[in-house]
Amino acid sequence: MDAARQALSGVASGGPDTPIAECGPGDELAVRPVAARRRILPVVEVLALGLALILPLILQDYLTVFATRVVILALFALSFDLVWGYAGIMSFGQALFFGSAGYGVALLARDLDVTSILLVLPAGALIGLAFALLLGGFLLLGRHPSSVIFVSLGTLTGSYAADRLARGWYYLGGQNGIPSIPSMTLGSYEFEEGAVFYYLALGILIVVYLLCRILVRSQFGLALAGLRENERRIAFFGYKVQHLKAIVFAVGGTIAGLAGSLYAFHEGFVWPNMLGVVFSTQVVLYALFGGSGTLIGAVIGAVIIEGASFWLSDNYRDIWPIILGLLLLLVILFRPLGLISFVLGERERVGGFGRPPKRTR
Amino acid sequence: MPLLEASGVVKIFGKLTALDGAALTVGEQEFHGLIGPNGSGKSTLMKCVAGAEVPTQGSVRFVNKDITALTPTERARAGMSLKFQITSVLPTLTLYDNILLALQAQSRLVDLVFSRTRGALHDKVMTMLGQFRLADRAHDAASTLSHGQQQWLEIAMALAGEPRLLLLDEPTGGMSLEERRVTGELLQPIKQRCSLVIVEHDLDFIRDICDRLTVLDQGRVLASGTVAEIQASKSVQEIYLRRA
Numbered sequence: 001m002d003a004a005r006q007a008l009s010g011v012a013s014g015g016p017d018t019p020i021a022e023c024g025p026g027d028e029l030a031v032r033p034v035a036a037r038r039r040i041l042p043v044v045e046v047l048a049l050g051l052a053l054i055l056p057l058i059l060q061d062y063l064t065v066f067a068t069r070v071v072i073l074a075l076f077a078l079s080f081d082l083v084w085g086y087a088g089i090m091s092f093g094q095a096l097f098f099g100s101a102g103y104g105v106a107l108l109a110r111d112l113d114v115t116s117i118l119l120v121l122p123a124g125a126l127i128g129l130a131f132a133l134l135l136g137g138f139l140l141l142g143r144h145p146s147s148v149i150f151v152s153l154g155t156l157t158g159s160y161a162a163d164r165l166a167r168g169w170y171y172l173g174g175q176n177g178i179p180s181i182p183s184m185t186l187g188s189y190e191f192e193e194g195a196v197f198y199y200l201a202l203g204i205l206i207v208v209y210l211l212c213r214i215l216v217r218s219q220f221g222l223a224l225a226g227l228r229e230n231e232r233r234i235a236f237f238g239y240k241v242q243h244l245k246a247i248v249f250a251v252g253g254t255i256a257g258l259a260g261s262l263y264a265f266h267e268g269f270v271w272p273n274m275l276g277v278v279f280s281t282q283v284v285l286y287a288l289f290g291g292s293g294t295l296i297g298a299v300i301g302a303v304i305i306e307g308a309s310f311w312l313s314d315n316y317r318d319i320w321p322i323i324l325g326l327l328l329l330l331v332i333l334f335r336p337l338g339l340i341s342f343v344l345g346e347r348e349r350v351g352g353f354g355r356p357p358k359r360t361r
Numbered sequence: 362m363p364l365l366e367a368s369g370v371v372k373i374f375g376k377l378t379a380l381d382g383a384a385l386t387v388g389e390q391e392f393h394g395l396i397g398p399n400g401s402g403k404s405t406l407m408k409c410v411a412g413a414e415v416p417t418q419g420s421v422r423f424v425n426k427d428i429t430a431l432t433p434t435e436r437a438r439a440g441m442s443l444k445f446q447i448t449s450v451l452p453t454l455t456l457y458d459n460i461l462l463a464l465q466a467q468s469r470l471v472d473l474v475f476s477r478t479r480g481a482l483h484d485k486v487m488t489m490l491g492q493f494r495l496a497d498r499a500h501d502a503a504s505t506l507s508h509g510q511q512q513w514l515e516i517a518m519a520l521a522g523e524p525r526l527l528l529l530d531e532p533t534g535g536m537s538l539e540e541r542r543v544t545g546e547l548l549q550p551i552k553q554r555c556s557l558v559i560v561e562h563d564l565d566f567i568r569d570i571c572d573r574l575t576v577l578d579q580g581r582v583l584a585s586g587t588v589a590e591i592q593a594s595k596s597v598q599e600i601y602l603r604r605a
Contacts, residue, residue, distance in 0.1 A: 220473040237466035238437035
């Protein structure tokens, strides 16, 4: 093959896994901007939103309570997806931020009678942020980029240590955690479990989701894409790789903190598992199962895993964890990019960042 | 005062001494070729200059400042840019985004978060793609390019930050003759903007574009001078004949 002529005429020599749509000089698809092909993701997002909006109308009350929990966990999943799916930081201790915020607001409510939503949710987010800055500063802000193993073990250790600390600390309720947290309030209104709490959580999820979506599609998101793909390479462009990572880690911690404080008030109690390995692994599974690096994938993962656990535990009382485990294994073995990869191609998942004006050819 | 001055560079990997007191001096707007037989330490010296490896001994000065201990990020911000030997364009991103990624590297974080420089950089992205004959592929994923085109894209990315010194490690590796010729053409206009250090096996290519050459052998400098001087050098001819 005359590689020179091929190169000069602009003909692609795509490898075997090159999508057909991106090969060939005369193919219209080959020159169409990415935006024109990017259609599926918004459809999935709008469908998910539509479904989420009508859920309390079609579900029985006790299921609305369950759905609220899932929405809060989806917010938590979003925090992990941002950190792992976009910045490539394997945070095995995301529950540290979730749980510490949960404990924090529980203490505020129990000991200081602070229950106003205007105070407790920002407080929860700040607690998550503070812990993420502390841990992230230590794990990520070295002179040279930290290895994935170092970061994953460091975050895991942080989460595990917090879990043990909470179990042994009488002030935090030890093994039992803090029960009977008063309801979250707005003026004289109390947020009880049910449709109102559901829409509150959903509203927060939507706002955070949109902010994350804007962030990952911004020029900052492009830097993150570079970071994820080839951290070493972009350092040679002059990117402060460690700073980028620490910032995303802190944003992830803030979102996890927000989710944790909502969770504490929704459940009415906090317990050490919220800080530890159990929740930390659960959130990893949400994102991997649904499809990391897509935002919506983490939300879908949380919904499907929690939904499946709920249904399976009702119908297969003894063996449901085994069935769920097998399902997770199957997905991770055969769809390593998660369920979302059934409908979403690689090109769309990565997306485009430049905003070129319309091209003519 | 030279732009780049590496002296007494020693690099030891375990029992292997890759560089044994190598030196390299590059002036402003100079195209400098680094040649030598396989295993002579060319790439290692390049990496020590770029910050990909830390020299065991010796110093690297750039724009009159000792940069021996600086990280790659700090070197890039000081005006140095490296094109890796193995192409490392980001395959899943479009060509456009690859260039934009390189161009925006030194933008302020807040500008990146609010995408403030995206519009202003658009023309620059397209100009760079145009210079390297890739403009009509702007919106294809970089993985769909031929090997030669990926090399060009990477050179374009390395040039994006308007470096004062560009380090090219085997830019024509794996290219056809025609692609090499075009690469030479593409590199010529760079001279007005920056200096170049180039590691290359293709001696004809080196001869065509470089002003000065440094020949390494077994981790030491065998000769350094203008292309004509090196061509006339007996010792250089000897090692190339010996290894041929």
